[in-house]
Amino acid sequence: METIDQAFVLGKRAALNWMSAFLPDWTMVFVSIIISATAIVIFGPVTMMYLTWFERKLVGRIQNRFGPNRVGPWGLLQPIADGIKMLTKEDIVPEHADKFAHFLAPVVIVIPALLIFSVVPFGRGMVAVDLSIGILFFLALSSTTTIWIFVASWGSRNKFSLLGGMRSVAQMISYEIPMVLSVVPVLLVVGSFSTVSIVEAQSGWNWFIFTPWGIAGFLVFFLTGVAEVNRTPFDLPEGESEIVAGFHTEYSGMKFALFYMAEFMNAFSISGIVATAYLGGWQGPWLPSWAWFFIKTYALVFVMMWFRGTFPRLRVDQLMGFAWKVLLPLTLANIFIAALWLNLESPKNNLISALVLVAIVTIIYWANRPEVPKKRIYRYAYED
Amino acid sequence: MDIFGLIGPASFYGFMAGILVLAVLTVTTRNLFHSAIFLAFTLIGVACIYFFLRAEFLGGVQILLYVGAIMTLVIFAIMLTAKMGDPSIPQSNRQRLPVFLALAALAFLLVPQIVKTSWKVVESLKTTSAVELGQALMSEFVLPFELISIVLLAALIGAIAIARSDQ
Structure with missing residues (x-):
């Protein structure tokens, strides 16, 4: 059991031992870094490839069709065929495009997506760097993605691209605020930014989702996460039915694939961070720790894809209203609720914070009730 | 372990040289949008220096x-500037000499002070840890902290008052 749990950690140690036989001592630090970095650099794109397969199969199932089923058994080789197709496609750059910006954006956008993986705790002892600011590092990196999306849309010199880029910037700025605030309760209770100590604070069945503030925080964090990676129902920046393909209208071939890769890797890492912060990360009985992490993360990814198969796209005003009028007050209140929960004694703190949460949700619901216009009364002229 | 004594400073100075090159590109590029991109890279480079010096919290906040x-704001400002759509229009003016003179005067004031200061190397600085920083803000510096929050609140209310339509 212990061996299975630590399989990857032991594997790395064995590789290091084997290499130390014929490499000088001082290189071992670099070899250790290279092994971790290579694992992440391979893991990211492979996850992305099979997430595209998973999404196409799942959305196909939801829409009562098969999805990819020609290349390999159950279409399992489809992502590889797609990769070859993307690589061999002609790379088209519009004549009046800002060549520098057009080239730079898809290249740079992948870097933060990959760097985020370095603070995700995949299992017990399976984190590339246990940064003391883990969660803050994730938030900081995901906030930089906005710039590169905008650089892509500006560099394309296409009105649809620019519209998509502007939508994307507006959306990401709005959703970043509730996103940052929705993690604050976790930091308040754990007292550390480190992703490893956040998971360790949820040992046993003390997952944060089982507390009143945890439910609210989890929902807000997950929804803002879906909005941050521009997925349905928050996919206005690339709304196909309105603005062709949004910020990546003018991209083809591998450059488009890089945008796609960044989006899917972000979707995965955001699910991983949500699972870490609220669902107990790799904590769980019986199964090895990394299995629990992947079960929780893929469950969240599944929900994201389920959203895509179910919900229509939001309107711009609904999108902004949801962020500023519902999520923001809820997160601010949630910090207060978490503080209440933390400072009261064990049995009654759950009850009191749950009551406060219900009261606040009711108030927010009441304040956002749809405005029903007064019923018009028509009167015919001859009636008088 | 001698090799680390060599690689550490060497990569650090190489890194700083790279940041300087990016900073020079920021001010010399004729295209304003490209300047903004280089500025973003320069700021990321400064954040990397913080990470290098083990001030992770500072680095995270910098990014x-x-x-x-701030970069998003800068990009918005560029976007709202007229005539940005035409790349053939030069987007900087020729006032290098006055700028150089003003900067030289500033450097004349600053450099002697920088040289005079004795930079003490402390093992681990307390202000770089988020927990210590938060406790300091909530105890010793609570008055400035509250003042700043009032200023920000006033700015927020002011922004809403300016932006709302007259009804």
Whole structure:
């Protein structure tokens, strides 16, 4: 059991031992870094490839069709065929495009997506760097993605691209605020930014989702996460039915694939961070720790894809209203609720914070009730 | 372990040279949008220096505030500037000499002070840890902290008052 749990950690140690036989001592630090970095650099794109397969199969199932089923058994080789197709496609750059910006954006956008993986705790002892600011590092990196999306849309010199880029910037700025605030309760209770100590604070069945503030925080964090990676129902920046393909209208071939890769890797890492912060990360009985992490993360990814198969796209005003009028007050209140929960004694703190949460949700619901216009009364002229 | 004594400083100075090159590109590029991109890279480079010096919290905040928030603002400002759509129009003016003189005067004032200061190397600085920083803000510096929050609140209310339509 212990061996299975630590399989990857032991594997790395064995590789290091084997290499130390014929490499000088001082290189071992670099070899250790290279092994971790290579694992992440391979893991990211492979996850992305099979997430595209998973999404196409799942959305196909939801829409009562098969999805990819020609290349390999159950279409399992489809992502590889797609990769070859993307690589061999002609790379088209519009004549009046800002060549520098057009080239730079898809290249740079992948870097933060990959760097985020370095603070995700995949299992017990399976984190590339246990940064003391883990969660803050994730938030900081995901906030930089906005710039590169905008650089892509500006560099394309296409009105649809620019519209998509502007939508994307507006959306990401709005959703970043509730996103940052929705993690604050976790930091308040754990007292550390480190992703490893956040998971360790949820040992046993003390997952944060089982507390009143945890439910609210989890929902807000997950929804803002879906909005941050521009997925349905928050996919206005690339709304196909309105603005062709949004910020990546003018991209083809591998450059488009890089945008796609960044989006899917972000979707995965955001699910991983949500699972870490609220669902107990790799904590769980019986199964090895990394299995629990992947079960929780893929469950969240599944929900994201389920959203895509179910919900229509939001309107711009609904999108902004949801962020500023519902999520923001809820997160601010949630910090207060978490503080209440933390400072009261064990049995009654759950009850009191749950009551406060219900009261606040009711108030927010009441304040956002749809405005029903007064019923018009028509009167015919001859009636008088 | 001698090799680390060599690689550490060498990579650090190489890194700083790279940041300087990016900073020079920021001010010399004729295209304003490209300048903004180089500025973003410069700011990320400064954040990397913080990470290098083990001030992770500072590095994280640098990326979050300067790259995430302020750069977005800069890009918005560029977007709202007229005539940006035409790349053939030069987007900087020829006032190098006055700028150089003003900067030289500033450097004349600053450099002697920088040289005079004795930079003490402390093992681990307390202000770089988020927990210590938070406790300091809530105890010793609670008055400035509250003052800043009032200023920000006033700015927020002011922004809403300016932006709301007259009804």
